[in-house]
Amino acid sequence: MLVEVLRLAAQVILRNPMRSFLTVLGIVIGVAAVIAMLTVGKGSTQQVKSDVAKLGNNLLILRPGQGGGPGATAGSAPSLSARDVAAITEQVPSVEIAAPLSSSSMTVVYGNQNHHTTITGTDNRYLQAADWQIAEGRDFYDGELRAGSAVCIIGATVRSQLFGAADPIGATIRFKQVACKVIGLLAAKGASSFGSDQDELVLMPLKAFQRRIAGNQNISTIFISIRDGASTDTAKADIERLMRERRHIGPGEDDDFSVFDLKQIASMLTGISTVLTGLLSAVAAVSLLVGGIGIMNIMLVSVTERTREIGIRLAIGATEGQVLVQFLVEAVVLSLAGGLIGIVVGLALGLTGARVLHVPISPDPLVVLMAFGFSAAVGVVFGYFPARRAARLDPIEALRHQ
Amino acid sequence: MTGGAEPLIALAGVGKSYGSGEAEVQALADISLAIRAGEFVAIMGPSGSGKSTAMNILGCLDVPSRGSYRYAGVEVGDLDRDQRALLRRNCLGFVFQGYNLLPRTTALENVELPLVYRGVPRAERRRLAFEALARVGLEGRVDHDPSELSGGQQQRVAIARAIVGQPDVILADEPTGNLDSARSHEIMQLMSTLNRDAGITVLMVTHEPDMAAYAGRLVHFLDGRIAADGSGAPHAG
Numbered sequence: 001m002l003v004e005v006l007r008l009a010a011q012v013i014l015r016n017p018m019r020s021f022l023t024v025l026g027i028v029i030g031v032a033a034v035i036a037m038l039t040v041g042k043g044s045t046q047q048v049k050s051d052v053a054k055l056g057n058n059l060l061i062l063r064p065g066q067g068g069g070p071g072a073t074a075g076s077a078p079s080l081s082a083r084d085v086a087a088i089t090e091q092v093p094s095v096e097i098a099a100p101l102s103s104s105s106m107t108v109v110y111g112n113q114n115h116h117t118t119i120t121g122t123d124n125r126y127l128q129a130a131d132w133q134i135a136e137g138r139d140f141y142d143g144e145l146r147a148g149s150a151v152c153i154i155g156a157t158v159r160s161q162l163f164g165a166a167d168p169i170g171a172t173i174r175f176k177q178v179a180c181k182v183i184g185l186l187a188a189k190g191a192s193s194f195g196s197d198q199d200e201l202v203l204m205p206l207k208a209f210q211r212r213i214a215g216n217q218n219i220s221t222i223f224i225s226i227r228d229g230a231s232t233d234t235a236k237a238d239i240e241r242l243m244r245e246r247r248h249i250g251p252g253e254d255d256d257f258s259v260f261d262l263k264q265i266a267s268m269l270t271g272i273s274t275v276l277t278g279l280l281s282a283v284a285a286v287s288l289l290v291g292g293i294g295i296m297n298i299m300l301v302s303v304t305e306r307t308r309e310i311g312i313r314l315a316i317g318a319t320e321g322q323v324l325v326q327f328l329v330e331a332v333v334l335s336l337a338g339g340l341i342g343i344v345v346g347l348a349l350g351l352t353g354a355r356v357l358h359v360p361i362s363p364d365p366l367v368v369l370m371a372f373g374f375s376a377a378v379g380v381v382f383g384y385f386p387a388r389r390a391a392r393l394d395p396i397e398a399l400r401h402q
Numbered sequence: 403m404t405g406g407a408e409p410l411i412a413l414a415g416v417g418k419s420y421g422s423g424e425a426e427v428q429a430l431a432d433i434s435l436a437i438r439a440g441e442f443v444a445i446m447g448p449s450g451s452g453k454s455t456a457m458n459i460l461g462c463l464d465v466p467s468r469g470s471y472r473y474a475g476v477e478v479g480d481l482d483r484d485q486r487a488l489l490r491r492n493c494l495g496f497v498f499q500g501y502n503l504l505p506r507t508t509a510l511e512n513v514e515l516p517l518v519y520r521g522v523p524r525a526e527r528r529r530l531a532f533e534a535l536a537r538v539g540l541e542g543r544v545d546h547d548p549s550e551l552s553g554g555q556q557q558r559v560a561i562a563r564a565i566v567g568q569p570d571v572i573l574a575d576e577p578t579g580n581l582d583s584a585r586s587h588e589i590m591q592l593m594s595t596l597n598r599d600a601g602i603t604v605l606m607v608t609h610e611p612d613m614a615a616y617a618g619r620l621v622h623f624l625d626g627r628i629a630a631d632g633s634g635a636p637h638a639g
Contacts, residue, residue, distance in 0.1 A: 004518050308502070312503075317492070318487060322519060396463050
């Protein structure tokens with residue numbers, strides 16, 4: 001009997017394919033939107049999470065000036081110096097590594113290729129604290145660091161942009177009149193939770209950067225890793241106290257520097273990403289509701305159009321339940337078909353979106369299953385009223401219809 | 403299933419009213435009628451005489467307001483909607499003036515329909531539907547839609563649908579109302595044959611004395627009452 005009913009439902013739906021498609025369009029859009037949102041949202045949440053995990057050690061970033069998150073400018077606040085780095089390393093016991101950084105963005109040239117990127121002056125301590133692995137070549141020699149030699153270690157993106165597949169080690173790249181020998185290639189890290197490409201960098205000895213590029217002794221950022229087991233919050237407070245003292249900031253005066261806890265920012269981003277995904281999905285779910293109402297509308301029209309058919313079926317012995325099931329199955333088949341199309345479209349959109357936004361692709365089978373179940377439920381809920389109306393028709397009236 | 407003593411169909415004091423209070427309209431007043439299995443009964447009467455109401459009650463599509471309708475000893479007024487649907491499904495066959503076939507559905511599928519609701523397996527259903535269509539002389543038209551069939555052929559499909567479940571009774575409401583005289587006589591001959599050879603009881607509403615002449619018994623309705631009940635003309639066949 002169920003096979004019969006399914007066959008009949010398919011027949012009725014395919015008899016008027018255009019109308020059937022328009023009927024389920026709401027469901028298609030709703031399901032596609034939810035799936036796409038959740039696929040991209042879950043991917044980006046996952047990425048933030050894996051970034052947090054990748055950060056490894058507890059990391060703090062010290063910058064001059066007050067400002068929001070990463071990328072805030074130093075403004076007029078006095079710069080940091082090598083002495084600050086030394087003081088932090090020596091006087092805050094929970095600090096494992098403090099690495100000085102100073103960067104500037106400029107165009108790097110190799111042969112006839114050029115590429116705009118960030119040049120950062122630092123030393124091997126940064127590689128250690130930020131957990132950079134050397135994929136090829138080596139890190140800086142002490143002599144190179146002391147002398148400020150023109151050598152550099154490049155990120156994976158810079159390598160692919162300038163060298164393609166060719167071996168970069170030993171090549172000489174140029175930026176701002178500096179000819180710099182490539183001694184190492186960093187292992188790729190991918191995009192960060194802040195959306196930037198972490199592999200977009202060239203590292204050189206801090207001294208070389210200060211002398212040949214910046215023309216001063218300034219340090220723009222101190223990158224700090226905290227010892228295992230030590231409290232990041234305590235370390236942050238200790239560093240803040242030390243810096244206030246060193247920068248002669250009196251009680252009641254505002255800091256003219258900032259210490260960021262990367263993990264805190266990252267987990268905040270995870271939260272935002274989750275909330276956003278939820279909100280967008282809720283909006284998308286509303287269109288599922290609208291889609292359901294569309295199905296109900298067309299089913300009611302269909303019941304009216306087929307009143308005579310229903311009368312015939314009742315007269316020759318269909319029970320109320322059989323007519324109810326027939327129309328209910330029709331509504332469910334419609335909404336399930338819409339749901340399936342929506343799942344396919346949503347996954348396609350989600351995967352495309354994930355690729356464009358550079359977040360990992362992670363279709364969730366549970367979400368797909370839920371979308372499937374939800375569209376079936378929409379069919380049952382919104383098909384019930386029209387189906388009941390059909391089943392309760394008076395056969396005599398129905399046969400007289402038209 | 404019917405004893406010799408009890409008629410297949412027994413109406414006793416059956417009345418039917420629509421509306422209530424001042425607006426009450428009495429469609430049937432105190433009808434008593436007994437029909438034995440195997441009879442061929444023609445019901446005649448002018449419009450509004452109550453014959454359609456009576457047919458609806460006899461066909462278990464409607465229930466009496468008053469009185470008793472016993473079908474094969476079962477009090478139909480006590481049955482609920484679904485039980486009456488089961489009675490129609492298993493014991494009755496309907497033939498309508500307007501054929502009432504499902505559009506865009508082949509003759510074979512139309513004839514199969516009552517068996518679908520009985521839960522007969524598909525292969526068996528096909529076979530029985532094909533047999534029924536053969537009995538009405540349409541074995542060559544099984545795959546045609548109603549729109550591809552003439553009026554007479556459509557009514558034959560409807561008769562095949564009515565007999566496919568081997569009913570006790572066929573209720574025909576002006577089965578020849580939309581057909582020309584030659585087609586009408588073909589349909590009536592078919593009904594007579596089914597009545598005579600298969601022993602199916604036939605209740606038929608008609609306006610045409612020519613068609614009523616095929617029946618063995620003639621019941622005349624007038625103003626919601628039975629005005630005359632007697633034997634009709636001898637069988638034409």
